Amino acid sequence: MNPRQELLQHIPNLRAFALSLTGNADQADDLVQEALMKAWTSLERFQPGTNMRAWLFTILRNAFYSEFRKKRREVEDADGAMAAKLSSHPEQFGHMDLDDFRRALEELPPDQKEALVLIGASGFSYEEAAQICECAVGTVKSRVNRARTRLGELLSVESVAEYGPDTVAQPIITNVQSKGRSVA
Amino acid sequence: MRKKDEKHVADDAPSKRMTESAEDGPSLEPQLQAQIGRKLKAMYDSYLSEPVPDRLVSLLEQLDEMSSQREQKPREGNKS
Numbered sequence: 001m002n003p004r005q006e007l008l009q010h011i012p013n014l015r016a017f018a019l020s021l022t023g024n025a026d027q028a029d030d031l032v033q034e035a036l037m038k039a040w041t042s043l044e045r046f047q048p049g050t051n052m053r054a055w056l057f058t059i060l061r062n063a064f065y066s067e068f069r070k071k072r073r074e075v076e077d078a079d080g081a082m083a084a085k086l087s088s089h090p091e092q093f094g095h096m097d098l099d100d101f102r103r104a105l106e107e108l109p110p111d112q113k114e115a116l117v118l119i120g121a122s123g124f125s126y127e128e129a130a131q132i133c134e135c136a137v138g139t140v141k142s143r144v145n146r147a148r149t150r151l152g153e154l155l156s157v158e159s160v161a162e163y164g165p166d167t168v169a170q171p172i173i174t175n176v177q178s179k180g181r182s183v184a
Numbered sequence: 185m186r187k188k189d190e191k192h193v194a195d196d197a198p199s200k201r202m203t204e205s206a207e208d209g210p211s212l213e214p215q216l217q218a219q220i221g222r223k224l225k226a227m228y229d230s231y232l233s234e235p236v237p238d239r240l241v242s243l244l245e246q247l248d249e250m251s252s253q254r255e256q257k258p259r260e261g262n263k264s
Contacts (some may be wrong), residue, residue: 004248010241016231019187036240040247098230101223121220121228151220152213 007036013122017057020117021064023106030143031067035060054124058132068110077108104154108147115143116151 014035018028038059039046044056105113111133118129119140130137 002248004244008236008241008244010232011234011236013241015234015236019231021229027215029240031203032240033243036243040244098227101227102222105224105227114197116224117228122222140207148217148220152216155220156216 006052007039007056011036011051013053014056014060017018017117017122018064020061020105020121021110021114023102027067031063034063038063050127054128054132057118057122057124058134061132067108081137085121100155106150107154108150110151112143112147115140119144 009033014032015028018035019025020030022028022031035056039056046052069080105116107118115129116133118124119126124132125142126137129140133140
C-alpha cells in the first residue's frame with residue numbers, strides 16, 4: 001500500500017475526531033487538510049509498523065491547539081453570544097437526542113473533550129490516548145471522568161425527563177386525570 | 185428529589201455512589217452514563233460514515249503527484 005492509500009484510509013477517523021473537537025465541518029476539514037499536509041511532508045519520519053492512526057491524531061491535535069490558541073481571542077465574543085442563546089432556551093431540551101448531546105459536548109473544555117472522544121469513540125487505549133495528548137495515563141483517566149461527570153450534569157435534565165416520570169410525575173398525572181374525571 | 189446533589193461523584197468511588205443512591209429508587213447515574221456512552225459513539229459513527237470531502241481526496245492526489253515527480257529523474261519523468 002502506498003502512503004497515499006494509507007493516509008486515505010485514516011481520513012474518516014481523522015475527520016470524525018476533528019468534527020468532535022470543533023463541532024463544525026469547515027473547521028474540521030481545514031484541520032484534516034492541514035494534518036494531511038503536515039503528515040505528508042514528514043512521512044519519512046513516520047516509522048513503518050508503528051501506529052499511523054495515533055501518529056495522525058497527534059498531528060491533527062497539534063493543529064487543533066495551535067488554531068485554538070490563535071482563534072481564542074477572536075471567537076470569544078461569538079462564544080459568549082452563543083452561550084447566552086443556549087441558556088436562554090432551556091425549554092428546548094426535553095429529550096436527549098444527538099443534538100442535545102453535541103451541544104453538551106461543546107461545553108466541555110478541549111482537554112476533556114479530546115480525552116473522552118479518544119477513549120469513548122475513537123477506540124484508543126488509555127496508553128495511546130496519553131501519547132496523543134502528551135500527558136500521563138492518569139491524567140487521561142481523570143479528564144475522561146471529569147468529562148463524563150460534566151456531561152452527566154449538563155444532560156441530567158433530559159434524563160430526568162426520560163427516566164424520571166414514573167416516580168416523579170405519575171402521581172401528579174394520575175391526580176390530574178382523576179380530578180378531570182370528577183369534574184366531567 | 186435531592187438526587188441531583190449526589191451527582192458530583194468522586195472520580196475514584198463511583199460504585200459506592202451507585203449503591204448509595206440506589207436506596208431511593210433506581211439510580212439515574214449508571215443509566216445516564218450508559219446513555220452518554222451510546223450518544224458519544226452514535227455521534228462519532230455518524231461522522232465516520234460521512235463521505236470524505238472531494239477537496240481532501242484531491243489534496244492527497246496532488247501531494248502524491250508532486251512527490252512522484254520529485255522522485256523520478258526529470259528526464260525519465262517527462263513523458264508528456
